[in-house]
Structure formats: structure tokens, C-alpha cells
Amino acid sequence: MSGHGNDVANSIWLRAVMMAGIILTVGVIGFAVLGVAIAGQKHHTWEEEHHHYEDAKEEWQTAVANTDISGDDHSAELYIAKEEAHNTEVAAHLSYLTYRVAGMTMLFLTIAYTSFIGLGGFLNASKPKAGDHGDDHGDGYGDDHHGSASPIIFAFGIMVFLTGLPDFIIACKALLDETVAAELGMLGVSVSGLLIIVVAVSNWWFEDLPFIGHGEQIATSYPFEGDHIRKVGLWVFIMSEIMVFATFFSSYLRMRTEWCTKWAFESSDGGFEGCASQDDWVLTASDYLRPGGAKLDGLGESVGDFWTLLPGGINTFALIISSYTIVLALKTAKNTHWEPSNGIMGKLMPSKKVAIRNYLIATLLLGSLFIILKLVEWSHLVAEGFTIGTVQGSIFYIATGAHGLHVFVGLIIMLYLVFKANTIGFDEKNAQGIEYFGLYWHFVDLAWVVIFPAFYLY
Amino acid sequence: MSEHAEFMGKDVYFWNFIVLMFFTLFEVGAVFFEQIPKNAVWGILIVVGLIKGFGIAAFFMHLRDEHKWFNITFMFPWIFVALMIWGIGLSNPEGVSGLPSWCTPDWTYATER
Numbered sequence: 001m002s003g004h005g006n007d008v009a010n011s012i013w014l015r016a017v018m019m020a021g022i023i024l025t026v027g028v029i030g031f032a033v034l035g036v037a038i039a040g041q042k043h044h045t046w047e048e049e050h051h052h053y054e055d056a057k058e059e060w061q062t063a064v065a066n067t068d069i070s071g072d073d074h075s076a077e078l079y080i081a082k083e084e085a086h087n088t089e090v091a092a093h094l095s096y097l098t099y100r101v102a103g104m105t106m107l108f109l110t111i112a113y114t115s116f117i118g119l120g121g122f123l124n125a126s127k128p129k130a131g132d133h134g135d136d137h138g139d140g141y142g143d144d145h146h147g148s149a150s151p152i153i154f155a156f157g158i159m160v161f162l163t164g165l166p167d168f169i170i171a172c173k174a175l176l177d178e179t180v181a182a183e184l185g186m187l188g189v190s191v192s193g194l195l196i197i198v199v200a201v202s203n204w205w206f207e208d209l210p211f212i213g214h215g216e217q218i219a220t221s222y223p224f225e226g227d228h229i230r231k232v233g234l235w236v237f238i239m240s241e242i243m244v245f246a247t248f249f250s251s252y253l254r255m256r257t258e259w260c261t262k263w264a265f266e267s268s269d270g271g272f273e274g275c276a277s278q279d280d281w282v283l284t285a286s287d288y289l290r291p292g293g294a295k296l297d298g299l300g301e302s303v304g305d306f307w308t309l310l311p312g313g314i315n316t317f318a319l320i321i322s323s324y325t326i327v328l329a330l331k332t333a334k335n336t337h338w339e340p341s342n343g344i345m346g347k348l349m350p351s352k353k354v355a356i357r358n359y360l361i362a363t364l365l366l367g368s369l370f371i372i373l374k375l376v377e378w379s380h381l382v383a384e385g386f387t388i389g390t391v392q393g394s395i396f397y398i399a400t401g402a403h404g405l406h407v408f409v410g411l412i413i414m415l416y417l418v419f420k421a422n423t424i425g426f427d428e429k430n431a432q433g434i435e436y437f438g439l440y441w442h443f444v445d446l447a448w449v450v451i452f453p454a455f456y457l458y
Numbered sequence: 459m460s461e462h463a464e465f466m467g468k469d470v471y472f473w474n475f476i477v478l479m480f481f482t483l484f485e486v487g488a489v490f491f492e493q494i495p496k497n498a499v500w501g502i503l504i505v506v507g508l509i510k511g512f513g514i515a516a517f518f519m520h521l522r523d524e525h526k527w528f529n530i531t532f533m534f535p536w537i538f539v540a541l542m543i544w545g546i547g548l549s550n551p552e553g554v555s556g557l558p559s560w561c562t563p564d565w566t567y568a569t570e571r
Contacts, residue, residue, distance in 0.1 A: 235531045239532070239534060242535040242536070242539060243538055246535070246538065246539040247542065249542075250543050250546040253546075266496050267496035267500070290489050291492065313486055316482050317482060323475075323514065323518050324472075324518075331471065438518075439519055442515075442518045442519045449507055449511050449514065453485055454503075457486070458500070
């Protein structure tokens with residue numbers, strides 16, 4: 001949407017800078033509590049459990065060396081004690097990873113939010129007002145809506161970012177792993193791309209913020225005559241997105257139908273070709289996550305249980321709830337006779353404007369929770385040996401990562417919607433901003449409806 | 459049920475939300491009960507996925523109240539989805555390991571780079 005950016009006072013954009021400050025503060029506090037304080041304690045516990053495991057292992061090795069017990073005897077008391085100590089150590093490690101990764105993800109998410117809303121607010125607050133250069137746009141269009149250059153600039157920024165992505169990944173790896181050599185110059189191209197993206201997005205917001213419902217571009221030809229062009233464009237975009245996710249799903253299915261998995265073994269009465277025994281099983285992500293999966297610990301128990309499936313399960317519910325909260329935000333915006341309800345909801349949402357904002361904040365928080373739990377889950381899988389360096393790991397991380405990226409992009413847009421809801425506000429005349437974003441968000445939910453059972457349960 | 463219709467004082471969005479939550483619990487539950495045959499779980503996952511997909515597209519995305527061209531726009535790519543799943547996903551699965559080396563991922567290179 002191209003609107004009349006100069007109709008909004010610069011001071012309103014400065015509120016975006018303040019919002020960025022609040023978000024970053026929350027992120028830093030979250031990181032300090034989860035990623036430093038609690039994770040520090042968990043790390044200490046992990047170290048202790050590691051020593052216990054080393055002791056138990058040494059005791060078992062000594063007994064085997066003295067031929068007191070056989071190395072293959074998995075019912076020996078010392079072997080069981082060693083494996084139990086190992087399981088406890090693994091659990092302590094994963095517990096540490098949970099808090100450390102959650103804290104770090106919270107910090108990185110809030111830095112990303114701050115970069116967009118803070119830089120966007122700062123850049124837009126610095127722009128001259130309408131009166132400073134003669135007309136409202138300076139382009140002769142007056143109040144009429146017209147095409148915006150922001151999407152093209154945005155696409156160019158993505159192109160530049162992706163051009164430098166391989167070097168960017170190596171440089172990021174070098175930050176985390178001192179054995180990886182990288183130069184700062186490797187960040188140059190991709191960071192330039194990121195800056196172009198931020199500038200394009202902030203200009204896009206600058207154009208949309210003053211939009212109060214008049215001047216929406218209408219399609220004039222069949223078959224969408226009379227419909228909003230933005231809405232048609234979004235449906236065409238969703239059409240292309242369906243095909244993108246279908247490529248992931250079909251390639252996964254192709255590989256999956258060839259793999260000898262525990263699931264295939266059990267569902268074919270042991271008759272699956274090339275799948276004669278447990279030794280042939282290929283381990284998929286669901287074998288690490290769901291109860292009764294094929295990944296076993298040293299005692300022969302499946303590592304997948306209620307707790308390993310929990311992050312994916314919570315994420316599924318989080319996306320469904322967030323789909324509902326965005327619907328509530330739209331419904332509230334379109335309601336011309338809105339009245340606060342009684343009880344605690346009335347206190348949380350005393351006015352229509354606050355209600356819309358709070359529903360959007362709830363959606364933002366649920367989406368952020370999704371990203372945090374997703375990365376926690378990934379860290380657990382990697383720690384347990386399910387890395388991207390295998391075919392089954394590759395398709396899992398690419399498919400769920402592409403979905404996570406869509407969630408992240410949605411969160412950046414949602415951040416702006418929260419800002420708009422808190423400043424200009426939404427009502428029945430300009431609610432289409434929420435409606436069209438909602439279509440994208442529901443699509444992300446729809447994609448998860450396919451990904452979750454296919455990659456986590458099957 | 460139109461957008462404004464209500465049942466037991468709640469609108470269609472609320473009931474759609476409840477149905478989605480229920481079926482999500484149902485599919486997760488189906489996996490936890492290991493005594494259910496795997497082929498039956500397969501069926502449950504597919505049927506529940508279709509119900510949830512319909513609920514999101516028809517009610518949350520308002521396709522039920524949109525004119526036919528929006529529905530056609532949404533349904534059109536599913537032709538390709540079906541073709542991809544049938545033509546790539548479910549046909550000749552041994553093709554993955556049977557691919558010539560020049561188009562097979564080099565995992566050693568990918569992981570060590």
C-alpha cells in the first residue's frame with residue numbers, strides 16, 4: 001500500500017524507537033535470566049553429571065578389563081549404572097541447552113525486532129514533512145494512491161543478501177566456533193543486503209502507516225473486478241507458497257518411501273524390502289521425538305517421549321491459538337458496536353484500540369514462542385546426533401527451517417501492525433491491513449498442519 | 459454457517475478454533491497409543507490434516523464466504539501438489555539412491571565446507 005506518509009507526525013515515528021528500546025530491554029533481561037543465570041546453573045549440573053558418568057564408565061571399564069564382567073553383558077549392574085549415568089548426563093546437557101538456546105534466541109529475536117522497528121522509526125522520523133518540499137509526496141500524485149517502489153527495493157535487498165549468504169554463514173560459524181576461519185569482509189555483501197531490506201521495509205511502513213481506509217486500489221478487470229488488488233496479490237502469493245512447500249513435502253515423501261524406518265518395518269509386518277532387521281533402520285526426526293521412536297539409548301529404551309515431542313506439540317497449539325487471536329483482532333477492528341466485556345477481559349482490553357493492539361501482541365508473543373521452541377528443539381536434535389549432514393536431517397531442517405523463516409517474516413510484519421495499532425489504530429475502514437496479513441499467517445498455520453504430522457509424528 | 463452466525467453464543471471462529479485444538483490433541487494422542495496399528499495412524503493423520511486444513515482455509519481464511527475465483531486461486535496449485543506428490547513423492551522411490559553421482563548430494567563436501 002502506498003499512502004500519504006507525510007501525514008504522520010515525525011514524533012509518532014519516534015515512538016517506534018521507544019518501542020524498540022522496550023523490546024530490546026525485554027530481550028536482554030530474558031537472555032540474562034534464561035541464557036546466563038539459569039543456563040549457568042544448568043551447565044554446572046551438567047558438568048557434575050558428566051563427572052558421575054566418567055566415574056561410572058571407568059568403573060565399568062575396569063571391571064571389563066579385569067574380566068569380572070563381559071563387555072557385551074548389558075544386564076550387568078555396572079553397565080546399567082554407566083548407562084543410567086549417561087542418560088542423566090544427556091538429560092542435564094539438554095536441560096542446559098534448553099535455557100541457553102531459549103535465552104540466546106530471545107536475544108537474537110529482540111535484536112531483529114529492534115533493528116526493524118527501531119531503525120525504521122528513526123529513518124522515518126528523520127524524513128522531511130509534506131510542507132517542507134511543496135506537496136504531500138513530492139511526486140505530483142497528491143492524495144491518490146499509486147504503486148510503491150518499496151517491494152522492488154525489498155526484493156533487491158533480498159537478492160544482495162542471498163548473494164553473500166554462503167560467506168555470511170561461514171562468518172557466523174566462525175563467531176561460534178574458533179576452528180572455523182573467517183574474515184569480517186565476508187559479512188560485507190550480506191550485511192549490505194540486510195540494510196537495504198531494513199530501509200525498504202521502513203519506507204514501506206512509512207507509506208502504509210497513514211492509511212485510514214480510503215484510496216485502496218481496486219481491480220478493474222475480470223475475474224477479480226471490484227476486489228482489492230492487495231488481496232488478489234496476496235492470494236496469488238499464497239498460491240506460489242503452496243507449491244514451494246509442496247516441493248519439500250514431495251521430495252521428503254520420495255525419500256521416506258525408500259527408507260527402511262521403524263514405522264515402515266512395523267506397518268509391513270517385517271516384509272519391507274531391504275528392511276530385514278533393526279540394524280537397517282534409517283533414523284528420521286520423528287524417531288528422536290515421538291514415543292516409541294527408533295532412536296534408542298544404551299539401555300535399549302526409545303529416547304523419544306512426551307518431553308521430546310512437547311516443543312513441537314506446544315508449537316502446534318501456539319500457531320492455532322495465534323491464528324485465532326489474529327482473527328479476534330480483525331473481528332474487533334471490523335466491529336462498529338464494540339463494547340468492553342466484563343471481568344478480567346474488560347480490564348485487559350478497556351477500549352477497542354487497546355483490544356486490537358493486545359490481540360496482535362498476543363499473536364506476536366505466540367509466534368516468538370514458536371521460534372524459540374523450534375530452535376530449542378533443533379539444538380536437542382543436533383546434540384543427539386541428528387544433524388543436517390544426513391539426507392533425512394537435510395530435508396527435515398530445510399522444510400521446518402523454511403517454515404520457521406516464514407514465521408519470522410510474519411513476526412516482523414506483525415511488529416509493525418502492533419505499532420500501527422498503538423498509534424494510528426485500526427477500525428472497520430482500514431482493517432484490511434490485519435485481514436491480509438492474517439491470510440498469510442493462516443497459510444503459515446496451514447503449512448504446519450502438514451509439516452507437523454509428516455515430520456514429527458510419522 | 460456464515461461469518462456472523464452463532465452457536466451457543468459463540469461465533470464460527472471460536473468453534474473452528476475449538477475443533478482445530480481438539481483434532482490436534484487427537485492426532486498427537488493417536489501417536490502416543492502405540493498399540494494402534496501404524497496404517498491406522500497413517501489414516502488418522504491424513505484425515506485429521508484434511509479436517510484441520512479445511513477449517514483454516516474455509517473459516518479463518520474466509521474462503522467459504524469469498525467468491526469462486528478466490529477459491530479457484532487457492533485450489534489451483536493443489537493440482538501441482540497432487541502431481542508432485544504422485545509423480546515425485548510416491549513413484550519410483552528407489553530413484554533417490556539410483557540417481558547418477560553428478561546429481562547426488564555430496565554430504566562430505568557439504569558438511570566439511
